[in-house]
Amino acid sequence: MIRLEGISKEYFMGDVEIRALDDIHLGVQRGEFLSIMGPSGSGKSTLLNVLGVLDQPSSGAYYLEDVDITRLRDKELAQIRNRHFGFIFQSYNLFPELSALENVMVPLMYAGKPRAERLKRAEELLNNVGMGHRLRHLPTQLSGGEQQRVAIARALANNPTLILADEPTGNLATDQGAEIMGILQKLNEQGTTIVIVTHDPGISTYGKRLVKLRDGAIVEDQAIAEIKKEA
Numbered sequence: 456m457i458r459l460e461g462i463s464k465e466y467f468m469g470d471v472e473i474r475a476l477d478d479i480h481l482g483v484q485r486g487e488f489l490s491i492m493g494p495s496g497s498g499k500s501t502l503l504n505v506l507g508v509l510d511q512p513s514s515g516a517y518y519l520e521d522v523d524i525t526r527l528r529d530k531e532l533a534q535i536r537n538r539h540f541g542f543i544f545q546s547y548n549l550f551p552e553l554s555a556l557e558n559v560m561v562p563l564m565y566a567g568k569p570r571a572e573r574l575k576r577a578e579e580l581l582n583n584v585g586m587g588h589r590l591r592h593l594p595t596q597l598s599g600g601e602q603q604r605v606a607i608a609r610a611l612a613n614n615p616t617l618i619l620a621d622e623p624t625g626n627l628a629t630d631q632g633a634e635i636m637g638i639l640q641k642l643n644e645q646g647t648t649i650v651i652v653t654h655d656p657g658i659s660t661y662g663k664r665l666v667k668l669r670d671g672a673i674v675e676d677q678a679i680a681e682i683k684k685e686a
């Protein structure tokens with residue numbers, strides 16, 4: 456589905472060059488559940504943002520279904536993002552003035568769905584993540600785990616082929632985190648491809664494959680089943 460070839464990303468702070476990603480070669484197949492780990496500053500978020508086309512690499516090629524998309528224009532990239540990807544962040548990133556239901560309706564509006572269909576679909580999505588009883592609540596009236604479930608429902612609104620999650624359990628208590636990972640695991644079993652970034656080794660084992668980064672480079676790439684066998 457996705458192939459990164461020789462992807463690098465540099466930032467310049469005055470004269471100083473920061474190499475956030477250094478010659479990354481990475482393939483993501485349909486149906487995978489990939490966890491990315493590594494120390495703070497190792498390039499995890501940068502890699503996830505490049506994968507999700509939120510950020511452009513400085514060099515290298517990004518193939519999505521065999522098309523190199525690094526040459527496309529912003530408008531085309533935005534279309535790819537809306538059509539293919541769903542994003543989940545550590546801080547939920549819900550619209551604070553909108554209810555749970557309205558938050559999930561936003562991407563459906565951008566996709567041009569009529570209001571009746573938006574309402575029906577948003578309610579269905581919230582039911583699926585166990586939030587059907589909190590449709591009218593504002594984000595501030597929800598717990599962290601509940602807000603993240605709304606964020607997942609919103610990420611799923613346009614049936615993405617790939618879910619990208621940056622520390623989705625980073626702000627949650629262990630049991631709430633396990634619940635969120637259970638939802639992602641179920642989505643993966645139903646066919647959605649998932650890539651998550653996490654600091655937590657326990658969380659990483661919900662995936663099927665683990666990639667470790669250090670100083671912007673991949674230093675390990677292994678199936679979780681293999682890691683468990685070795686342990």
Ligand SMILES: Nc1ncnc2c1ncn2[C@@H]1O[C@H](COP(=O)(O)OP(=O)(O)OP(=O)(O)O)[C@@H](O)[C@H]1O
Pocket residue numbers: 466467468473474475493494495496497498499500501502
């Ligand atoms: N906009 C930016 N300008 C300059 N440097 C940046 C920028 N964004 C990231 N960096 C640097 O790039 C490196 C990788 O950052 P990144 O956010 O990808 O790390 P991370 O692995 O996600 O860390 P954390 O676990 O703390 O979230 C870091 O050294 C960071 O300081």
Ligand SMILES: [Mg+2]
Pocket residue numbers: 499500501
């Ligand atoms: Mg990060």
